[in-house]
Amino acid sequence: MSEAEGLGPLAARLEAMLFAASEPLGLSRLALAASAEPASVRRALAELAAHLAADGHGVELTELAGGFQLLTRAEHAAAVEALAAPRVTPLSRAALEVLAIVAFQQPVTRAAIDEIRGVHSEGALGTLVERGLIGEVGRAEAPGRPILFGTTRRFLEQFGLRSLEDFSRVAGPDIGPRPQQLPHSER
Amino acid sequence: MRLGTWEGSLTELITALEGGGLDAREVPLAAVVAQAKEQAQDLEGRAVAFALACRVVELKARALLPSPPPEPEPTSEEDPEAEAAELAARVAAYQAFAEAAEVLREFEMQRRVRFGRPSASTRASKPRAAELPEASLEQLLGALREVWQRAAPRTGEVERPRFTMDQALSALRARLAAAGTQVEFSELFASAADRLEIVLTFLALLEVVRLREAQVVQDAPFGPVRIRWSGARAEGAPRTGMPR
Numbered sequence: 109m110s111e112a113e114g115l116g117p118l119a120a121r122l123e124a125m126l127f128a129a130s131e132p133l134g135l136s137r138l139a140l141a142a143s144a145e146p147a148s149v150r151r152a153l154a155e156l157a158a159h160l161a162a163d164g165h166g167v168e169l170t171e172l173a174g175g176f177q178l179l180t181r182a183e184h185a186a187a188v189e190a191l192a193a194p195r196v197t198p199l200s201r202a203a204l205e206v207l208a209i210v211a212f213q214q215p216v217t218r219a220a221i222d223e224i225r226g227v228h229s230e231g232a233l234g235t236l237v238e239r240g241l242i243g244e245v246g247r248a249e250a251p252g253r254p255i256l257f258g259t260t261r262r263f264l265e266q267f268g269l270r271s272l273e274d275f276s277r278v279a280g281p282d283i284g285p286r287p288q289q290l291p292h293s294e295r
Numbered sequence: 296m297r298l299g300t301w302e303g304s305l306t307e308l309i310t311a312l313e314g315g316g317l318d319a320r321e322v323p324l325a326a327v328v329a330q331a332k333e334q335a336q337d338l339e340g341r342a343v344a345f346a347l348a349c350r351v352v353e354l355k356a357r358a359l360l361p362s363p364p365p366e367p368e369p370t371s372e373e374d375p376e377a378e379a380a381e382l383a384a385r386v387a388a389y390q391a392f393a394e395a396a397e398v399l400r401e402f403e404m405q406r407r408v409r410f411g412r413p414s415a416s417t418r419a420s421k422p423r424a425a426e427l428p429e430a431s432l433e434q435l436l437g438a439l440r441e442v443w444q445r446a447a448p449r450t451g452e453v454e455r456p457r458f459t460m461d462q463a464l465s466a467l468r469a470r471l472a473a474a475g476t477q478v479e480f481s482e483l484f485a486s487a488a489d490r491l492e493i494v495l496t497f498l499a500l501l502e503v504v505r506l507r508e509a510q511v512v513q514d515a516p517f518g519p520v521r522i523r524w525s526g527a528r529a530e531g532a533p534r535t536g537m538p539r
Contacts, residue, residue: 185408208395268406279395
């Protein structure tokens with residue numbers, strides 16, 4: 109395509125792959141599929157991102173959940189939504205609180221979440237599990253072997269986060285222990 | 296009432312015990328109860344004496360039993376501070392998470408206005424009528440309804456089915472192959488002996504459509520539904536998974 113004149117062949121190939129993908133693609137996956145070295149893929153991704161930004165494209169390259177994805181720019185939201193893009197109800201305040209606690213304290217039991225919030229969190233937990241934002245990551249070695257919750261990849265994707273560290277950096281360092289690495293890479 | 300050196304009424308005894316003038320541990324309960332019983336004249340007096348005696352028993356019991364550990368006293372003085380500090384810590388911890396929740400809300404809002412390609416599972420929720428390009432299932436069922444009405448229900452007899460799914464399937468294939476390219480839907484059922492045969496033939500039709508051996512077409516709205524035969528699939532094609 110004529111717009112991609114300034115784009116190198118590898119960057120163009122990556123653009124095609126990212127265009128067709130419905131989820132963030134990791135660097136190694138991109139490198140494998142494009143038959144290129146990860147280092148050159150990284151350079152080509154930077155080239156693609158700069159190209160999309162400089163030429164005023166409607167999509168931008170976004171680093172998300174440990175991968176890369178082409179997302180439409182925020183300013184075109186209304187137009188994209190007019191095409192009946194799936195609209196998801198925003199999470200309730202309670203659900204967001206529970207999500208924040210799980211993100212920072214994971215793996216964490218429901219009782220521990222209730223303790224912090226001072227109220228029952230069952231409903232909010234249910235919503236978050238249903239939406240695939242958190243999941244069971246194990247069982248605590250405590251009476252009743254309560255479920256331990258942790259955040260999922262989908263959580264990072266849906267909140268535009270590169271990683272959990274990304275979130276803890278922004279959300280404030282005074283919160284408890286640093287988030288641990290995801291106990292499971294895929295949701 | 297006389298108890299050793301002490302003398303007075305039951306009420307006075309209780310006052311002395313509560314005030315600490317008399318050691319409750321030294322009070323002989325049997326004597327107290329016996330004397331109270333003696334002095335009470337009527338039922339009402341006995342009731343009062345009984346209540347007062349109970350109080351004496353209670354006071355002696357309290358004096359005899361080990362008193363609650365003395366810790367509560369000093370800690371209850373410290374508690375307000377410790378409790379307040381603990382509460383403050385908990386509130387602060389909660390506050391931090393509440394603020395983090397606000398950050399998440401912002402992230403959510405920013406992310407909600409940027410769209411990626413929807414996942415395949417989202418797209419798949421809209422079923423495509425690929426097998427029935429020109430006639431919908433609705434139209435097909437409508438055609439079946441017509442045929443159905445024509446066949447009178449048979450009552451009074453229960454027979455062993457003479458016609459099986461396999462038979463219906465091979466009969467239909469033979470029929471379609473023999474007819475060449477197209478057969479009208481209603482023709483397929485013209486020779487059907489009963490409703491069972493109609494049902495089996497219809498199921499067989501759905502099966503050949505599923506296997507892409509035939510297509511269902513309707514040239515015009517309300518026009519006749521036709522079956523277009525495209526030939527049996529080659530050997531090795533998936534076996535029919537049709538239940539009998």
